[in-house]
Amino acid sequence: MATASARADRVRLVSNLGAIKALLRRVKRDLPERERGRSAGVLVLAILHRTGPSRLRDLADEADLDLSVVSRLVADLTAEGCVERRPNPEDRRSSLLAITPDGVRRHEAAMARAAEAIEPVLQEWSDEDVALLSDLLGRLHHSFQSQLGRSHCKTTHA
Numbered sequence: 001m002a003t004a005s006a007r008a009d010r011v012r013l014v015s016n017l018g019a020i021k022a023l024l025r026r027v028k029r030d031l032p033e034r035e036r037g038r039s040a041g042v043l044v045l046a047i048l049h050r051t052g053p054s055r056l057r058d059l060a061d062e063a064d065l066d067l068s069v070v071s072r073l074v075a076d077l078t079a080e081g082c083v084e085r086r087p088n089p090e091d092r093r094s095s096l097l098a099i100t101p102d103g104v105r106r107h108e109a110a111m112a113r114a115a116e117a118i119e120p121v122l123q124e125w126s127d128e129d130v131a132l133l134s135d136l137l138g139r140l141h142h143s144f145q146s147q148l149g150r151s152h153c154k155t156t157h158a
Contacts, residue, residue, distance in 0.1 A: 027117075040065070044073050045082060045099055045107040053086060053096035082106050 002010065028039055040063075047062045048054060054062070060070040074097055077083040082103030085095040099107065122130055 040069070041073050041077055041082075042107065042110040044070065044077060045103050045110070048083065048097060048099040049104060049107050053098040055088065055094055055096060059097060077103065 043063055044059065047059060051058075051062065056071060056074065057067065059074070060067045063070060065073075074083055078085065080102070082100055083097055084100050086098050088094045088096045125133075
């Protein structure tokens with residue numbers, strides 16, 4: 001059982017995560033319309049880049065989006081050459097979605113733009129603190145995935 005201090009730290013963590021989520025919504029809202037519409041597609045690419053080939057249902061679950069929304073996003077990304085369908089070796093009735101080399105380039109470009117955008121926020125942070133925060137958030141993500149019983153979680157430590 002956690003101590004009172006440890007419980008308070010957990011409450012503070014949840015509060016800080018909620019505050020960051022709200023800030024990210026504000027940042028997204030302030031993006032130009034063209035970029036706002038692409039962020040969900042970038043999310044799909046990020047998940048496929050991290051997890052590897054996935055079923056549509058698993059992708060929707062991972063993105064926490066409605067299946068119909070992810071289906072439309074995947075259709076658009078497939079038409080743009082960023083995602084491809086592959087036969088599912090475990091179930092020939094279904095297919096797996098995989099990121100293509102063009103999708104990887106688009107994902108990496110989006111991540112580079114995001115890293116550039118966050119640079120002013122981290123200006124006073126040491127490189128070591130940024131690396132530590134990234135590692136800790138990766139661990140937190142992995143713990144959430146494990147708790148939720150997701151079978152395909154790869155944490156990126158770049």
